Amino acid sequence: MASTATSASTTNDPLEPIPLIEGAQTDESLNSSLLNHVWRLPGKGWWTLFGLALAGLGLLVVGITVTLWKGIGMWGNNIPVGWAFGIINFVWWIGIGHAGTLISAILLLLQQKWRTSINRFAEAMTLFAVICALLFPLIHTGRPWFAAYWLMPYPSVQGIWPQFKSPLVWDVFAVSTYFTISLLFWFLGLIPDLASLRDSSKKPMQKVIYGLFALGWRGSGRHWAEYKWAYLLLAGLSTPLVLSVHTIVSFDFAVSILPGWHTTVFPPYFVAGAVFSGFAMVVTWMVPARQFLGLKHVVTLKHLENMNKVILATGLMVSYGYAMEHFIAWYSGSQYEFAEFFEVRMRGPMAPVYWLMMFCNVVVPNIFWFKKARTNLLIMWVTALLVNVGMWCERFNIIATSLHRDFLPSKWELYAPTWVDWSIYLGTIGLFSTLFLLFLKFVPAVAVTEVKELRHELAHKAHGHAEEAHG
């Protein structure tokens, strides 16, 4: 017996100019449509993408093997440029991850209805981005086989401990916490959906597997009562967490004395940048995904537009960050700071990256002032891509460019990445895509339960309106 609740077409809702859920949906229809992509055998598109992703993953394996075998010297790093691609990509990925948490957690706290259809998606992205990010701090060290555990505070027979004044140790705690919490948060949200997968699966094998992951969830009211709290609290914790993580990442630089690193504006400006690039990444993936997975009716233009608004906002914050950096560099009166921003970056050998960054992060997002752009799939997709590029350039500027010319001109050196650098970078994109495609294949890409709940609420509202209408 399907639920007989009235159709939840919410088009007549004045507050929702574009519907959050399109068409007349029932719990069941939602259920089938949203889980459909799990049951359906993957199509050509998925396989091609998956093939590409695996190829990328291959690159990663090659890159890492070479690095471990021959040493970090296979990368382009040198003295003075001790950090380059490794840390650039680390920061880039972490940044991307942040949007996920932000969407799922912060928007939840702010009770943004439009979040529901995309949060699962975003959280997954967070998780995978963090996995990619986690790779780098480890493999970029000279002796990973020690770095893997010497940064952990454990009682070794050497009787020596980590050095807790070092931002790198903070990183270890921040990033690992971030990963753990995001994982738990994501999984907690998944449990009810896993249950419905279990219950709607046809093949016994699937039943067993999903059943195991569903932990025997039976939608008990007593459970829901605690569950809602737990979920809310995790969200509550993730919100400051996500802010702290990128703040701490920014400490890696802000705590040092290097011109271009030693900057107090870094924490907020890194967080803004993170959200900026993160949302861009979500859009980059969401636009094609809703197409191929048939999620158009739950991930509507409204969602995309909202995200574009966030991109615009954070983009402006980032621009402000740049402005401040340059202002302080001049205002501080430090010749090293000044040279860093107005000579090295603007006119040095790495200047093209700087100007590309400026274009992508400062100029491009402004297109979202126009509703046409915000709601045009192609434009928003290209913009999002450019923003991703721009944010990568930003990290390159901060890290490599600052390093390659610092205090003493006698040790100024050029930096050029090697094929290993590139293959590892592309490799992580491959890893990310692989995980993502697997996720799309085996787990509901949209939080079914929450969408149903939303439908219910909307239906209620609609109902109410209807009654008023009849007087």
Place this chain on the structure above:
Amino acid sequence: MFWARTPYARASQTPVEQPLEFDHRHHTRDEGIDCRYCHNTVDKAPFASIPPTQLCLNCHSQVWNKSPLLEPVRQSFIENKPLVWNRVYKVPEFVYFNHSIHVGKGVGCVTCHGRVDQMAAVEKQTPLNMGWCLDCHRHPEKNLRPVSEVTNMTWHAEGDADETARVLAEKNDVHTRTSCTTCHR
């Protein structure tokens, strides 16, 4: 981190077989030979030194000069081929341990090497890991003795041990040194 603390992992407390049946008990206890007769660079060099074959023969050209047990020694001397012993104590390559300073400041042989005079085959008595080194480098007093007594296997402080320790530390001008470069260079 627990494994590393087991004696096995440190290869200690297991007697080490030697190519030649050399018995420290006999030489030190019965014959009363001082450690420094054979390990004669211990007080002036980083290394206590395994005695060259020549040194064995100082005595054994007279005593037991026919003993089959000593055949390898004579062989070594005649063929100019070193005796190959199995090592008992070894610190990692990046640790620069110096016997002369420890002996010079009154750290007894027995403190690290144990009652060698009671060992048929010598075995490693102490963990030799950094934590263990640090213990003593932080509080050396408790392991001090008059420099004259360093080779004494049975020396014990008379009266108030802590007081003697303090006095000795004073007298031998012993410092606590825990700077990394004390041992790592």
Place this chain on the structure above:
Amino acid sequence: MSSHDQDPPQDHPEDHARSTIVGNGASSGSTRRISLPIVDEALAATEAASGAAREQRKYWRSIAEKEGSPKLAAAATREFPPGASELPPSDVSRRSFMKLFGGGAAAAGLAACHPPQEQAIPFVRRPEEVTPGNALHFATAYGVEGFGMGLIVESHEGRPTKIEGNPDHHDSLGATGRYEQALLQGLYDNDRAKQLKHKDQPLTWRSFLGQMAVLSARHAADGGAKLRFLTEPTASPLQLELRKRILEKFPKAKFTSYSSIAGDGAADGLKLAYGKYVEARHELTRASVIVSLDADFLGEGPESVRAQRQFAAGRQTGAPMNRLYVVEPALTVTGMSADHRLRLRAGDVAGFALALATELGRRPGFAQLAGIAGAGRGVTAGDPKWIGAVASDLIKHRGQSLLIAGRRQPAAVHAVVAAINAALDNVGTTVTYATPLLADPLAGPKALVPLAEEIASGQVDTLVITAYNPVYTAPVDLKFDKLLARVPTTVYSAAYEDETAAVASYVIPAAHVLESWGDARATDGTVSLVQPLIAPLWAGYTDVEILSAFLGEGDLGAYEVLRRSWAAKQSTVPGATAEFDQVWEKWVGDGVIVGTETAPEAALALDGAAIQQGLGALLSSAPKGGGIEIAFVPDYKVVDGRFANSAWLQELPDPVHKITWDNAALISPAMAKTLGVEVERDNDKFSVLVIEYKDRRVHAPALIAPGHADDAITLALGYGRTGAESVASGVGFNAGALRGSDAPWFDRGAQVSLATGMHLFGLTQNHWSMENREPAIATSLAEFENAHSEARELIEERRSELPVIHEPHDYSKEQYKWGMTIDLGKCTGCSACVVACQAENNIPTVGQEQVVRGREMQWIRVDRYYSGELEDPEVIVQPLMCQHCETAPCEYVCPVNATVHSDEGLNEMVYNRCVGTRYCSNNCPYKVRRFNFLDFTSETPAVRRLGMNPEVTVRSRGVMEKCTYCVQRIERKRIDVRVAGRLIEDGELKTACQQGCPAGAIEFGNLNDPKSRVTKSQADERRYDLLHELGTRPRTAYLARVRNLNPELAKG
């Protein structure tokens, strides 16, 4: 994880350092040296290592295991060199060898949680002077140009590990140059000639002697009419004696001294001036005005080390300072130290000399010079104002001034200079002349011509070559390789299987100086005995042994020959009255034979007239005409190629241009513009030039050299080697291919054009300017004496107390507070410290490709900055190593406590704790940290490992390293004095760079001792801290350089 707790063996950085050592103290014969069979094994191991290495998982397996591999052991036994002991190749680790009584340990097999059983191998007979783990020091001597510099060699268990200067030696004064430091690499060089060969057939020494006996018998018949010897220029009494005896036996035989870098101008010029051959000796301590005419007396030559010390002595403010004028085409070490520098083409220097003479001649009391100048027939060069100023300055300091002409300059210049020095009453004070000590006064490329002609005309049957590699170094027009082919028998004493060895019929592996007995003279004649530190690694034979072969004494051995000759000469040595054995021990021990110095010639009369007429002829024959000038210089690193196989020197940045692993065609910026030379990749990549001269042409990459004379190219010799030397071959281009015997040093008329393509240099510094940051402060004396001058205020600002957030750590209670001072006024940038540091601290070399990537490893970086206009810049050099900041930025960012502070304020670097995040380097404002980006050590041949310093950990891949203030020396000294129950006294502890520094520009010591030199120097009014405004509180301080400018020439 737990198993890693205790650093599983395969991850010890040091494993890569392991080299095999077993002592069995078989003291060889009469000598004190210890022949270690283990050494032979190391050699054997090396042969196989290359092969064995492949199959190793290099990135974590150790060389020790490598050598332990059965394959290798087999190889070792097979490859056993002659004279090796029967000891089975047992594989032993360098350090554990020390640890256990001159025994060693073999890391058996793989990483088990249970440590592997290792062996300990004692001596059989321990040589009485050997105390395992305590170094011994022996005196010996070595020199490149015929004179010997006294050396003290540190030896661990019979393996030389470090070379220092001999404080008692006239030319060393305790310091060394670049080459001496690098001798070790020459010794432990796997490329050395190892096998005595005749026409590529192995030969034993005995049968060689037999064949030589036959040969000399045949030559004796006609008095040796067709017997020729080609030797290095030498002042060695023993060599001279052998020469004499050979000539007695073969009256018609001839000896030729030859070195491609010897200049003949001085000898001829002085002969012209004084009527006979004399050698000039210079005393810079007494000179307050020095004028160098294309003479790089601080940078090269047997006198250079002493010259630097003496010159530096006159660079202290508060005392009368000396003033240095330099006239030269391309910047040199001397040029960089100049107060005033005039860039002139080498060919124009003669003009300058005459112009100066003319100018002086105009002044009252110098009429005699006018005449001489007159003979110059108006040949002149240089800015008259400049010349005028110099002239008056010279006259002002009459009697305490000095003119020095360079080796490249022709006789005319030297003659004029001699005349001027005489006119200025400098003779006897700043310059003295003595009867030549060298066997032949003329030994330059020209000296080769007569020999070449004789060979060409078939008058030579046997040619014995102990000179360095003539086939490569000889002027191309002689076609020496073809000539040698014509000589029936050529005997070549070969350090390497080089170009000459390829064509010689007898190739005799030369013993390295550290393997040889012999003697040498200092430039003042003092004799030093050369004693071996180690038995020849591969059967090597000394020149002495080869020459004595022609006296039928070849089997005597150098030791016996030397001892006999000195036993005979004992009476000639004043004060050596005791029993010869005692005297001998003393001589060998001291490294110098006191009383053997030769007095300068008194009452020499300058023959002005002779100069006058000689001059005309000389000048007419001097190079004229237009066109571009090409000039050749001995390289600062490989000299004439003889050090080309030393990776240390190849990778040492050229003192002036910071080139590694290359030579270049140095041209002025203006000339580069006219030629259209392109520069790419941030000053790393330059266009390649085609240089055509007569019928010769070479492709040479251009390098823009500020301060270079226009229309002139400077080319360094010694590169483009084609011999079988793995390091040397393929590095740079052979400038010698342009060099003719008629004009061996410089000539006009070269055609230069751009070739296609660019060349990527391994430059360690490609930024010339200080970007207005003034890390290295240079000022003029006038400015400095004005307390309110800009420079003075800058210095004050950089030594002022800075506000602090929390109180600085208090070190005053500590026994020691280590600190260093570097005097930029004294530092000439010669870079000896860099090599000394490399030798002391087991610093690896990385190769050009890595240098290009910016991964050079030398702990000391000698920065060179140009200021002023590019065409005629002022230059300042600044050695930069870890500053040991008290609030070190590197420390607080290290996540694992791998770099922290010691109780005495050292910035410690704990290699075995380092995980290689490189954060410390990023945060180091001086960028003095070095990172092992790749495995730079484990591939080092085992034989090379023998020379490594056992007191210093060899760093593994992925580990950060940096200057430690030679903490190993501090700790060893501390232990020694504490066992003795006293404190370290000032001066008894020196860092490697300080000890090596010829100029004495580096002071190191205890800042808690108010009387210590370093405390005093840090109180100097020139003292300032580098990047002081960052509040890093560096322990290393700098003393600003003060230029003693001539007011008449001072700009503005």
Place this chain on the structure above:
Amino acid sequence: MSHEGGFEPRRFVIGQFAGPEAMLDATRKMRERGHKKLDTHTPYPVHGIEEALGLGRAKIPTIVLCGAITGACLAYALIYFMNVVDFPINVANRPIHSMPANIPIMFELSVLLGGTSSFFGLMALMKLPQPYHPVFEAESFWRASIDGFFLSIEVPKGQSPEAVAAELKSLSDVSIEIVEESER
């Protein structure tokens, strides 16, 4: 249905409702009629369920709070012990004990422990994972996670399920099943 051994199967009466409202309504009523062991099963949290089931205040928040506080304290204690008590080292002349440097890790650890405790605390409270539960025996129970709204009543010993079922039936029009815990 005879059961050897001591095994006393729990018995449930399970009613499936058309929608959440009806279910809530029935739940309320049944509770008023004195039924204790009630539980509902819905695909998504239904508003007002706590009140309907008469549940007290949620316990999770307290657990999380404790977790978070422990985390912060633990971090501070750890760092203080390692860098101040056990092995104080002069690092770049910085104070051995500097509070500001500890803050990031204190924060992270409090979030970590807070977060984990909320998750595992929840699991403990829900007694999950628990693959089998008698209600799964119900024919149509699979809809509970899709679009079904169920009310389950565990029948106390001695009471007959049928009676309870009838009682429930009397409240609203529902399809009712009676299930018994199977012995496994």
